[in-house]
Amino acid sequence: MRIGELAAKTGVSPRVLRHYETQGLIHSQRLPNGYREYAGRTVETVSWIKSLIDCGFSTRQIHSFLPCLENKGGHPGQCAAGLAQHLAKLRELDAMIDVLNARRRTLSERIALFGDSFSTEGKTNGEQ
Numbered sequence: 001m002r003i004g005e006l007a008a009k010t011g012v013s014p015r016v017l018r019h020y021e022t023q024g025l026i027h028s029q030r031l032p033n034g035y036r037e038y039a040g041r042t043v044e045t046v047s048w049i050k051s052l053i054d055c056g057f058s059t060r061q062i063h064s065f066l067p068c069l070e071n072k073g074g075h076p077g078q079c080a081a082g083l084a085q086h087l088a089k090l091r092e093l094d095a096m097i098d099v100l101n102a103r104r105r106t107l108s109e110r111i112a113l114f115g116d117s118f119s120t121e122g123k124t125n126g127e128q
Contacts, residue, residue, distance in 0.1 A: 003028075006038050010046040017046070023059040025049055025066060045070065056089055 003014045010017075020026045021036075026045055028036035048069055052062045068079040 001038050001040065001042075003036050003038070006042060006046065009043050010050070012046055012050065020046070020049060020059065024063055025059060055086075056093060057085070061085055061089075 001009075003017055006012075006017055007014045012020075017026065021028060026038065026042050026049075028038050028042075031037050045066070048066065049059075049062055052066075053059075065079060065081040065085050068081050
């Protein structure tokens with residue numbers, strides 16, 4: 001299938017598909033007219049890539065374990081390299097959540113100070 005058809009089937013723009021190809025995540029053959037021709041299974045590969053990107057993986061990280069998924073028919077439970085990357089990504093996300101929660105607490109405390117100063121300021125100016 002050509003890039004336009006692959007884009008339509010996967011919901012990924014041709015530009016992004018070319019990027020995936022540059023990163024070595026998908027492969028095409030060049031036809032004599034220069035057009036890219038993708039195998040039918042590329043639709044499934046792009047689906048895996050989209051799912052992994054949605055989990056926060058970079059294309060470089062995906063490149064390191066995508067061949068394992070392809071060899072195992074896309075079943076991540078049988079891919080040790082993929083499991084290690086998933087566990088590391090989960091730890092990374094947990095750490096980011098901790099940082100964001102701490103920032104949220106600090107921001108909430110600062111907002112509370114604004115509220116206190118506005119209510120104090122109003123009383124100082126004789127407002128009730």
